[in-house]
Amino acid sequence: MQTLFPQIKPYARHDLAVDGPHVLYVDESGSPDGLPVVFIHGGPGSGCDANSRCYFDPSKYRIITFDQRGCGRSTPHASLENNTTWDLVADMERIRSYLGIEKWVLFGGSWGSTLALAYAQSHPERVHGLILRGIFLARPQEIEWFYQAGASRLFPDYWEDYLAPIPEDERHDLLTAYYKRLTGNDQIAQMHCAKAWSTWEGRTATLRPNVQVVERFCEAQRALSIARIECHYFTHNAFLEPNQLIRDMPKIAHLPGVIVHGRYDVICPLDNAWALHQAWPDSELQIIREAGHSATEPGITDALVRATEEMARRLLNLQPDEA
Structure with a gap:
């Protein structure tokens, strides 16, 4: 089983002002002359951490991580102002241009897969390839499944705690x-x-x-940005047209892609990945046994690290013994 690469420190940090009032945290690590890759975090509302850089061989990749609007070290925290999918797509393009990157690899999981697809479909000429995990297409049925009715039947004990803050007469529309x-x-x-x-x-x-995953989600500052920003996005169907990401797959069908998805993913069920793969015939779909949604699960970590190694070998034209 492949594990994460050792933690490394960034060699450059940037505070990038975009639309008011937002200032984005951006950092670079790995090799300045390596294959550019951008880590697109989930949520929306989560943010990057030290492990975000560790899916990539730092001798091969120029690793870009950034906290999306309202997340992590970006300011103002948990802000919903000027915060839509298309603002984030524009931010990514601003980061790419600011850093002087011609094309990059997109690496995103959960909401990060959504944003990666939206960006790639808007700027296909700027993308080498995509590595996506825990596919979320932001369709109404996916939001309904996790936040109104569906996953609740698998975890009725946890669901009871989710319902607790909402009076019974409002539970017909929890979002x-x-x-x-x-x-x-x-x-x-x-x-x-x-x-x-x-x-x-x-x-x-x-x-x-x-326990570690739950504690990370429940940390007060992170919980606030995750809940506020996710609810804001999902109330507005992630600012996407119906089934837009599948509809627009022909725009990026020529790009190489790897899809990694846990068979027992309850947050984003496997049929999301299946639908994406059907619309992207040349993509590679890896269904990970004994895994749910989190990138921290060993089988998913293994598949993601192997995917970054293969993407580097493919794009840098390395021989297997060099990769």
Whole structure:
């Protein structure tokens, strides 16, 4: 089994001002002359961490990580102002241009797969290839499954805690009920909802219970940005037209792609990856046994690291013994 590469420190950090009031945190690590790759984090609302750089061989890749609007070290924290999918696509293009990158590899999981597809379909000429995990296509049925009815039947005990902040007479439309509280002025109610929302996601992210994953989701600052920004996006169907990402796959059908998906992914069920693969015949679909949604699960980590190694070999024209 492949594991993550050792943690490394960035060789450059940038604070990149985009549309007001947002300033993005961006860093670079690995080899300045390597194959450019951008790590696109999930959520939306999560942010990058030290492990985000560790899926890539630093001797081969120029690794770009950034925190999306309102996330992580970007400011202002948890802001919903000027925060849409297309703002984030524009931010990625701004980062690429700012760093002087002609083309890059896109590496994204969960919401990161959504944003990677949206960017690639908008700027196919700027993309070498895509490595995607835990496919989320942001279709209404996917949002309904996880936040209203579906996954609730598999985890009724965890679901009860997710329902707790919402009065019974509002539970017929949980997104609207949560959005009202997450954007309201009652900070106690806001944080209560943020913790319940993020705990639900953290508890269901792995096939086997993982305390570290749950704790990461429940950390107060991260929980607030995840809950506020996810609810904002999903209330607006991620600012996408119906089935847009599948509809527009012909724009990037020529690009190489690897899809990694856990067979028992409850947050983003496997049929999402299957639908994407059917619309992208030349992609490679890897269904990981004994895995759920999280990139931290050993089988998924193994597949992702192998995919980055193969992508580098392919794009840098390395022989197997050099890769």
